Amino acid sequence: MAEMENLAGSAGGKGVAGYGATAKTLHWIVVGLLIVQFIIAWVMPDIRRDTKPDTLINLHLSFGALILFVAIVRLAWRLTQGQVAPLASMTPFERTASHVLHGLLYLLLLVVPILGWINASWRGFPAVMFGLELPKLVATHAPGLRWTGDVHGLLANYVMLALVGLHVAAALYHYFIRRDGVMQRMLPGR
Numbered sequence: 001m002a003e004m005e006n007l008a009g010s011a012g013g014k015g016v017a018g019y020g021a022t023a024k025t026l027h028w029i030v031v032g033l034l035i036v037q038f039i040i041a042w043v044m045p046d047i048r049r050d051t052k053p054d055t056l057i058n059l060h061l062s063f064g065a066l067i068l069f070v071a072i073v074r075l076a077w078r079l080t081q082g083q084v085a086p087l088a089s090m091t092p093f094e095r096t097a098s099h100v101l102h103g104l105l106y107l108l109l110l111v112v113p114i115l116g117w118i119n120a121s122w123r124g125f126p127a128v129m130f131g132l133e134l135p136k137l138v139a140t141h142a143p144g145l146r147w148t149g150d151v152h153g154l155l156a157n158y159v160m161l162a163l164v165g166l167h168v169a170a171a172l173y174h175y176f177i178r179r180d181g182v183m184q185r186m187l188p189g190r
């Protein structure tokens, strides 16, 4: 406990001092899965009214469901293991900005796959995660839910990618310009 307090002393604020191996592993698993998921999304055929889910579309549903699963585990880990305190060198603006951005990223990691899953159900696609059949979230062609596919694609392609871009730019800024160790907190071995 005393050691914990000591560590927390190097950070500026409430929370544990650094990311543990589990939090880091989950962060980088999500990054890897998202890269695969966007590549599949961009090469899979455009989905129209009469499209049948082929291999690539099924892979998109499977990886998407896996991302949702890992995101829930990750969020549960964070909520039970405590938030990581910002480094003492972070300005108030940086603290607020990173807090809001991390919150939005977590939110998108839930909302984007759930909307995709609703749309897959709406289209009558069986949502299968690597062979495991998942429940349908809504009835096929349930009224009023056609928009879910468009909003799912727009949120992923524009909002999620833009926010991830900001997040990566901030990480690189801390690494190359501020050189304050923020990036190292998410890298293995510290």
Ligand code: HEM
Binding pocket: 034, 037, 038, 041, 042, 046, 047, 060, 061, 062, 063, 064, 065, 067, 068, 109, 112, 113, 114, 115, 116, 117, 118, 119, 120, 123, 127, 148, 149, 150, 152, 153, 154, 156, 157
């Ligand atoms: C974080 C996870 C996910 C990401 C980043 C993602 C990303 C995308 C993107 C970028 C598109 C548009 C493709 C294009 O540019 O033409 C798309 C379409 C689609 N995705 Fe996902 N997706 C995810 C999860 C899921 C899940 C879990 C499902 C279903 C179980 C799903 C089902 C669909 C469907 C049905 C479409 C076609 C929508 C339409 O055009 O009406 N996605 N996805």
Ligand code: HEM
Binding pocket: 027, 030, 031, 034, 078, 084, 086, 098, 102, 103, 105, 106, 109, 164, 167, 168, 171, 182, 183, 184, 185, 186
């Ligand atoms: C190459 C890409 C990426 C790099 C270099 C990177 C780097 C980092 C770093 C250094 C932190 C720790 C920030 C701190 O100590 O305050 C962090 C946290 C975080 N990252 Fe990333 N990241 C990347 C991609 C992503 C992606 C794609 C997502 C999700 C869409 C994501 C979501 C998060 C979240 C939610 C946190 C906050 C973790 C927490 O405090 O619970 N990151 N990232």
